[in-house]
Amino acid sequence: MRKFWIVFSHTYLSRVKTKGYIISSAIFLLIICGIFYIPDIIERFTGEGEEPVVAVIDETENQQLYEALSSGAEDYQPILFDGNEDEAKQAVENEEYEGLLVLNQSEQNLPEAVFYGMQLTNSTSDDMEAQLQQIKVAQAASQAGVDEAAMQEIYAPVSFERQSLDKEAKTEEELAGSYGLVYILVFALYISVITYGMMIATDITNEKSSRVMEILISSSSPVSQMFAKILAIGMMGLTQLALIAVAVYVMVQIRGQELSGGFFDFIGIANASPVTLTFALIFFILGYFLYAIICAGLGSVVSRMEDVQQLVSPIIFLVMGAFFLAMYGLNAPDSTIIVVASYIPFFTPMIMFLRIGMLGVPSWEIALSIAILVATILLIAWISAKVYRGGVLMYGKGGSFNQLKEALKLSGNIKNKSK
Amino acid sequence: MVRVLQLKNVTKRFGKHTAVDQLTLTIPEGEMFGFLGANGAGKTTTFRMILNLLENTEGEIFWHGKKITYAQSNEIGYLPEERGLYPKLTVKDQLVYLAKLRGMAKADSVKALKSWLERFNITEYENKKVEELSKGNQQKIQFISAVLHNPRLLILDEPFSGLDPVNVEMLKKAVIELKQSGTSIIFSSHRMEHVEELCRFLCIMKHGKPVVEGDLTEIKRSFRKKNITISADYDLTFLSETAGVVKYQETQQGCKLQIASSEDAPVVWKLLTEKGFVNKFEVEEPTLNDIFIEKAGESYA
Numbered sequence: 001m002r003k004f005w006i007v008f009s010h011t012y013l014s015r016v017k018t019k020g021y022i023i024s025s026a027i028f029l030l031i032i033c034g035i036f037y038i039p040d041i042i043e044r045f046t047g048e049g050e051e052p053v054v055a056v057i058d059e060t061e062n063q064q065l066y067e068a069l070s071s072g073a074e075d076y077q078p079i080l081f082d083g084n085e086d087e088a089k090q091a092v093e094n095e096e097y098e099g100l101l102v103l104n105q106s107e108q109n110l111p112e113a114v115f116y117g118m119q120l121t122n123s124t125s126d127d128m129e130a131q132l133q134q135i136k137v138a139q140a141a142s143q144a145g146v147d148e149a150a151m152q153e154i155y156a157p158v159s160f161e162r163q164s165l166d167k168e169a170k171t172e173e174e175l176a177g178s179y180g181l182v183y184i185l186v187f188a189l190y191i192s193v194i195t196y197g198m199m200i201a202t203d204i205t206n207e208k209s210s211r212v213m214e215i216l217i218s219s220s221s222p223v224s225q226m227f228a229k230i231l232a233i234g235m236m237g238l239t240q241l242a243l244i245a246v247a248v249y250v251m252v253q254i255r256g257q258e259l260s261g262g263f264f265d266f267i268g269i270a271n272a273s274p275v276t277l278t279f280a281l282i283f284f285i286l287g288y289f290l291y292a293i294i295c296a297g298l299g300s301v302v303s304r305m306e307d308v309q310q311l312v313s314p315i316i317f318l319v320m321g322a323f324f325l326a327m328y329g330l331n332a333p334d335s336t337i338i339v340v341a342s343y344i345p346f347f348t349p350m351i352m353f354l355r356i357g358m359l360g361v362p363s364w365e366i367a368l369s370i371a372i373l374v375a376t377i378l379l380i381a382w383i384s385a386k387v388y389r390g391g392v393l394m395y396g397k398g399g400s401f402n403q404l405k406e407a408l409k410l411s412g413n414i415k416n417k418s419k
Numbered sequence: 420m421v422r423v424l425q426l427k428n429v430t431k432r433f434g435k436h437t438a439v440d441q442l443t444l445t446i447p448e449g450e451m452f453g454f455l456g457a458n459g460a461g462k463t464t465t466f467r468m469i470l471n472l473l474e475n476t477e478g479e480i481f482w483h484g485k486k487i488t489y490a491q492s493n494e495i496g497y498l499p500e501e502r503g504l505y506p507k508l509t510v511k512d513q514l515v516y517l518a519k520l521r522g523m524a525k526a527d528s529v530k531a532l533k534s535w536l537e538r539f540n541i542t543e544y545e546n547k548k549v550e551e552l553s554k555g556n557q558q559k560i561q562f563i564s565a566v567l568h569n570p571r572l573l574i575l576d577e578p579f580s581g582l583d584p585v586n587v588e589m590l591k592k593a594v595i596e597l598k599q600s601g602t603s604i605i606f607s608s609h610r611m612e613h614v615e616e617l618c619r620f621l622c623i624m625k626h627g628k629p630v631v632e633g634d635l636t637e638i639k640r641s642f643r644k645k646n647i648t649i650s651a652d653y654d655l656t657f658l659s660e661t662a663g664v665v666k667y668q669e670t671q672q673g674c675k676l677q678i679a680s681s682e683d684a685p686v687v688w689k690l691l692t693e694k695g696f697v698n699k700f701e702v703e704e705p706t707l708n709d710i711f712i713e714k715a716g717e718s719y720a
Contacts, residue, residue: 006519014508211503215564218470218497219520221489393472409434 003220004228011203011232016239025240029247036251052098052124055081055088065103065111068135069128076124089116098124109143111136164360178276182357183330185280186350188241190323192284193291194316196237200229200292201299201308204392208303213392222392223385226300230292237288279356279366286370287349290377291315297384300391301403311403318346326350333358343369345376383408421448423603424469424487424572429478431464431627438464440627441478446572446620451594451604453614453635456624457715462607463500465624466574469605470497482572493522496570500577500607502561506550510536510560513549514567521568528567535563539589555582562590566597573597573604579613591617611707621707623714630714639704646709647676647687650699661690672699677709 015021034041056078058066063080070078078101081088088100099117106112111132115125141151204226207213216225298311325347329338333355342352342365352369355361390410394403424446431439439461446452456462467473469480471489480487482494505513511532518528536542539559544552549560558581566573575594579587594617598604608614614621615635623631631638644665649655650672658676659667663683668675678684684702691697 002522003520006516010516010519014512207505210506211499211501212505213503214472214499214501215497215503215517216520217472218495219492219517393467 004224007225007228008232011229012235015236028244032247036255051077053077055097055100057081058103060105075127178357182354186326189284189287192237193319196233197291197295200233201295201312204299205302205308222389226296226388230296234288276357283349283353286373293381293384297387300388301407322347322350326354329354345373348373423448425481427479429475432476438627446603448603449601451598451606451618453618453621454605454607460624461627494571496565496573498565498575498578504549509546509548511545517564518567523568531567555586573602576607615707625715642705642710643680644705645678645681646703648701649673651697653695
C-alpha cells in the first residue's frame with residue numbers, strides 16, 4: 001500500500017507541477033473572472049450606454065408619426081432631420097447618425113417606413129419596426145372603430161399557470177436554475193473524461209515507450225500502479241475543478257449583487273439545491289472512473305504514442321454520443337430514449353444526472369442506475385487490471401483490438417500476488 | 420556458501436511454447452553468476468519470473484528459503500536489457516522516485532545518488548533532464564537506478580553495451596565492489612570476455628534448458644577440447660586434415676587449432692617436429708567463447 005501512495009503522489013505532483021497544467025488552470029480562472037465582468041465589458045464596447053441617434057424624416061401630416069415614435073422610443077433616440085433625404089443619407093455615411101428613417105403614410109392611411117443604415121445587421125431598426133407595428137395596430141384598430149380599452153383587453157396575455165402534481169417535480173424556477181447547471185456539468189464531465197482519460201492512456205503508453213515500465217513493475221505490483229495513476233489524475237482533475245469552484249464562489253461574493261438577473265439566473269448556480277450538487281459530484285467521480293479505467297487498460301496494450309489515439313477513439317466517440325444525447329435530453333428530459341439511456345452505464349453519469357437535474361426522479365431509479373454503474377466500473381476494473389498486467393509487457397505491433405486479447409492471454413501468465 | 424536465490428524445476432510455458440524448461444539454479448551469496456544463452460534462450464523470461472513480472476507455470480523460486488513475492492522487491496535491483504528512464508524527468512527526481520519505489524527513504528536516496536554521481540564523474544547532470552544526456556551517461560544513470568537502494572540481489576542484463584572502454588572499466592569496478600560488499604549478482608551478457616573476467620559461476624541456456632552449469636574453472640577443465648596456438652615458418656595447412664583436430668584457423672604467425680582432447684596435443688607436436696622448427700607451441704584451456712559456441716550452438720561476433 002505504501003508504494004501505491006508513492007506512485008500516486010509522484011503522478012499527482014509531477015502533473016500538477018507541469019507548465020501545461022498551471023497555464024490551463026490560469027486560463028480557466030481568467031475565463032471565469034471574465035464571465036463575471038461580461039456585462040461591464042459589453043457596455044464598454046457599445047459606447048458606454050449611449051443610445052444610438054437616428055435621423056427621422058417624417059412626411060406625414062403634422063409629423064404625427066414622429067411624435068408617436070419619439071414618445072415611446074426606447075434604446076434609441078429619434079431626431080427630426082432638417083433637410084432632404086440625400087443630405088440625410090450623406091449625414092449617415094459621415095456617421096453622424098446611426099441610420100435614417102423615412103416615415104410615410106400609406107393609401108390606407110397607415111404608417112410606412114424605410115430605414116437606411118450603413119449595415120443592416122443593426123438591432124435599432126428592429127426596435128423601430130416593433131414600435132411602428134404597435135402604432136400601426138392602434139391606428140388600424142381605431143379606424144375600424146375599436147376603442148382603446150377593448151384593444152388592451154385583446155392584447156392582455158392569457159392567464160396560464162403550470163402546476164405539477166408530482167411532489168418531486170421541479171418548480172418552474174428550479175427548472176430554469178438547473179437547466180444551466182446540468183448544461184455546465186454535462187459539459188465539464190465531457191471535457192474531463194476526454195482530457196483526463198487521454199492523459200491516463202498517454203501516461204501509461206509513455207512509460208511503456210520509454211521502457212521505464214519494466215523497472216516500475218519490478219518494484220511494485222502493476223495493478224496497484226494502475227489504480228494509483230487513475231486516482232492521481234482524477235485528483236488532479238478535482239483539484240482543477242475545486243479551483244474553478246472557489247473562483248466562482250469568490251466572484252459571486254464580489255459581484256453577485258450587481259449581476260443578478262439575466263445570464264446568471266440561467267446558470268442557476270445561486271439557487272441550485274445541495275442535493276443536485278451532490279449528485280453532480282457523485283456522477284462526475286463515477287463517470288471519470290468508468291472512462292479512466294477503460295483508458296488505462298487500453299493505454300497499457302500499445303507501446304507507441306501514435307497508437308494511443310487510434311485505440312482510445314471509440315471511447316471518445318462513446319463520450320461524445322453521451323454528450324449529444326444529453327444536449328438533446330435538455331429539451332426532452334422525459335423522452336423514452338433518455339430514460340433508457342440513463343440506465344446504460346456509459347451514459348448514466350451524464351444522462352441520469354440530467355434527469356435528476358431536470359425532473360423528479362424516484363430515488364429507486366437513481367439507486368438502480370448508480371448500482372449498475374458501480375457494478376460496471378468494478379467489472380471493467382477487473383478486466384482492465386488483467387489487460388494491464390499483460391499489456392505492460394507487450395511491445396511491438398500497432399494498436400489493434402487483437403492486442404487486448406493477447407494482453408489478456410499474457411496476463412494469465414502473470415503473478416497474482418500483489419502487495 | 421549461503422544460497423540466496425534458488426530456482427527449483429522452474430518451467431514457463433506461453434501457450435504451447437516452452438520458454439524455460441525445468442530450470443534448477445542456485446545463486447550463491449556475494450558471487451557473480453553468469454547467465455548466458457543465445458537470443459531467445461529464456462534468459463529474460465527467467466529474470467521476469469525472479470522479478471515477479473511473470474508467474475512460473477511449474478516449480479518454485481526461493482529467496483533466502485522463502486517463496487519470492489513483491490515483498491522482496493526492495494532487495495532486488497534490475498538493469499534491464501531494454502534501457503528505460505523517464506526522458507522528461509531530471510536525473511535527481513528520477514532516481515529518488517525509483518529508489519522510493521524500492522522502499523528507500525528520500526533523504527537516504529539523495530545522499531546515495533550524490534555519491535554515485537560523483538563516482539561516475541557526472542555530478543553536473545544532477546538537475547538535467549535525462550533526454551539531454553548522452554547515451555553513455557544515460558546508461559550510467561540506469562545503472563545507478565539499479566543499485567541505488569543497495570540491493571541484495573542485482574540482475575544486470577548487458578550492463579556494458581554501448582559504453583566506451585573507459586566507462587566499461589568504471590562500471591566494472593563498481594560491479595566488483597558491490598560483489599565484494601556481499602551483493603549477489605546475476606550477470607547476463609554476450610561479451611564472453613566480460614563474463615570470464617567477472618563470474619565464478621555460470622550457466623549457459625539453450626532452448627530454455629541449462630546446457631552448462633557450475634564453476635567456471637571446472638567447466639573449462641571438464642571441457643575436453645583444448646586450443647593450440649602454433650607459430651612456425653612453414654605451411655601448416657596439413658594440420659587441418661590431422662585426426663583429432665576439430666577446428667583449424669590460420670593466423671598471421673601460423674595457426675590456431677582446436678583439438679578434441681588433450682591426448683591429441685602430443686600427436687600434433689610430433690607431426691610438427693617432423694616438419695621443422697616451431698617458434699611457438701602453446702596448449703591452452705578453451706575460452707568461454709569456445710564453450711559457448713559448442714554448447715549453445717550459435718556464434719557470436
